Amino acid sequence: METNQISVYFHWPFCESKCPYCDFNSYVRNKINHKEWLNAYLNNIDFWKEKLENSIIRSIYFGGGTPSLMNPYYLSLILEKIYKNFSLSKDIEISLEANPSSVEKKKFKDFSLAGINRISIGVQSFNDIDLKYLGRKHSANDALAAVEIANSEFVNVNFDLIYGRQFQKLIDWEKELNFALSLGSQHLSLYQLTIENGTAFKNLFNVGKLRGLPNEKLSKEFFVVTNKLCKQNSFNQYEISNFAKEDFQCFHNLNYWKCGNFISIGPGAHGRYVFNCSRFSYENINNPENWLNKSIKKKFPIQQNKKLSKLEQFEELIMMGLRINEGINLNYINEKLDIKLNNEKLKYLKDYKFISLKNNKLKLLLKGKLVLNKIVQELLV
Numbered sequence: 001m002e003t004n005q006i007s008v009y010f011h012w013p014f015c016e017s018k019c020p021y022c023d024f025n026s027y028v029r030n031k032i033n034h035k036e037w038l039n040a041y042l043n044n045i046d047f048w049k050e051k052l053e054n055s056i057i058r059s060i061y062f063g064g065g066t067p068s069l070m071n072p073y074y075l076s077l078i079l080e081k082i083y084k085n086f087s088l089s090k091d092i093e094i095s096l097e098a099n100p101s102s103v104e105k106k107k108f109k110d111f112s113l114a115g116i117n118r119i120s121i122g123v124q125s126f127n128d129i130d131l132k133y134l135g136r137k138h139s140a141n142d143a144l145a146a147v148e149i150a151n152s153e154f155v156n157v158n159f160d161l162i163y164g165r166q167f168q169k170l171i172d173w174e175k176e177l178n179f180a181l182s183l184g185s186q187h188l189s190l191y192q193l194t195i196e197n198g199t200a201f202k203n204l205f206n207v208g209k210l211r212g213l214p215n216e217k218l219s220k221e222f223f224v225v226t227n228k229l230c231k232q233n234s235f236n237q238y239e240i241s242n243f244a245k246e247d248f249q250c251f252h253n254l255n256y257w258k259c260g261n262f263i264s265i266g267p268g269a270h271g272r273y274v275f276n277c278s279r280f281s282y283e284n285i286n287n288p289e290n291w292l293n294k295s296i297k298k299k300f301p302i303q304q305n306k307k308l309s310k311l312e313q314f315e316e317l318i319m320m321g322l323r324i325n326e327g328i329n330l331n332y333i334n335e336k337l338d339i340k341l342n343n344e345k346l347k348y349l350k351d352y353k354f355i356s357l358k359n360n361k362l363k364l365l366l367k368g369k370l371v372l373n374k375i376v377q378e379l380l381v
């Protein structure tokens with residue numbers, strides 16, 4: 001990626017309800033002043049315009065929370081301000097995360113007219129009982145209708161499914177995934193259920209009340225079968241949990257995994273950018289009201305902004321780069337970061353078929369993908 005090519009992320013921190021598995025920076029509020037939020041986002045675009053004068057924007061992503069709860073007209077004003085103040089890449093990707101509830105599906109056309117050209121729907125499951133276990137407010141029919149409407153409004157449609165759910169059988173997941181693969185979308189994000197700290201699921205888990213989770217062996221089988229079915233249906237795995245038809249990989253997310261530059265606007269969102277030849281990491285204030293109050297007073301709502309050392313950049317490259325199928329460029333690590341990986345460790349991981357090493361590119365093999373976190377640990381020590 002060229003250093004002046006960047007991505008822009010907007011975080012909408014609100015949801016209709018909080019799902020018991022989710023540790024995203026998302027909140028439920030009775031009233032939201034959409035006009036104030038619009039002004040806050042617009043003010044933040046002004047801050048970044050000064051810092052990143054010569055940047056070309058390659059992707060924009062509205063994530064959350066549930067950004068399909070935003071007002072489509074206000075979203076179009078945010079995009080308009082970006083268009084006026086930055087140069088745009090010809091093939092710019094503009095994504096929006098959406099929830100399949102009935103109110104939001106009706107807005108898909110408006111979002112398309114506002115400029116969104118890629119939609120990502122949080123389906124999670126096509127099974128009503130499992131949707132209840134996951135605390136979702138929509139039904140399987142709502143999800144299916146959302147995918148169909150999205151397919152008619154957008155040429156680039158993703159939906160998310162969670163697998164390895166409570167009491168889920170492998171055979172049922174195979175059927176559900178085959179159904180998902182037949183729906184005509186271009187991209188699928190398939191996440192194994194993880195029990196995150198600070199969630200309702202974690203509290204249940206801690207007191208032994210989250211029953212029916214798969215053991216390690218079944219989890220691996222879920223992963224292997226997921227990869228196999230996607231491959232059979234020409235959905236190529238390009239990241240551990242992401243599968244796409246040819247030319248439909250999500251540029252925005254790939255840019256994160258390749259440690260490209262991106263600015264993030266919204267509560268709790270993280271960014272990376274290059275300024276005066278140094279790479280910086282920053283984090284927005286987490287709490288939505290505090291973030292909003294600072295932003296509407298035209299104060300920079302950032303709680304941490306720091307220059308990344310070469311070692312920190314190396315750690316990020318390993319953690320992110322191992323997730324993607326195209327792997328990590330070891331020449332870059334040697335030349336730009338002046339760091340050399342331990343050859344003995346690399347040889348061991350290669351001999352035991354956890355990784356492949358060709359043309360100085362380090363990639364995870366299937367066996368390595370099943371123990372991603374352990375390989376990351378090995379390479380960082």
Ligand SMILES: C[S@@+](CC[C@H](N)C(=O)[O-])C[C@H]1O[C@@H](n2cnc3c(N)ncnc32)[C@H](O)[C@@H]1O
Nearest residue numbers: 021022064065066097099122160191192193194
């Ligand atoms: C911001 S949400 C997507 C949009 C929208 N908020 C929704 O849920 O419909 C991002 C995705 O992360 C996935 N996710 C979140 N927490 C997870 C967890 N603990 N385990 C597995 N997947 C998770 C879900 O598939 C979810 O759709």
Ligand code: SF4
Nearest residue numbers: 015018019022064065
């Ligand atoms: S999964 Fe989506 S809808 Fe549920 S709480 Fe998280 S961000 Fe909100």
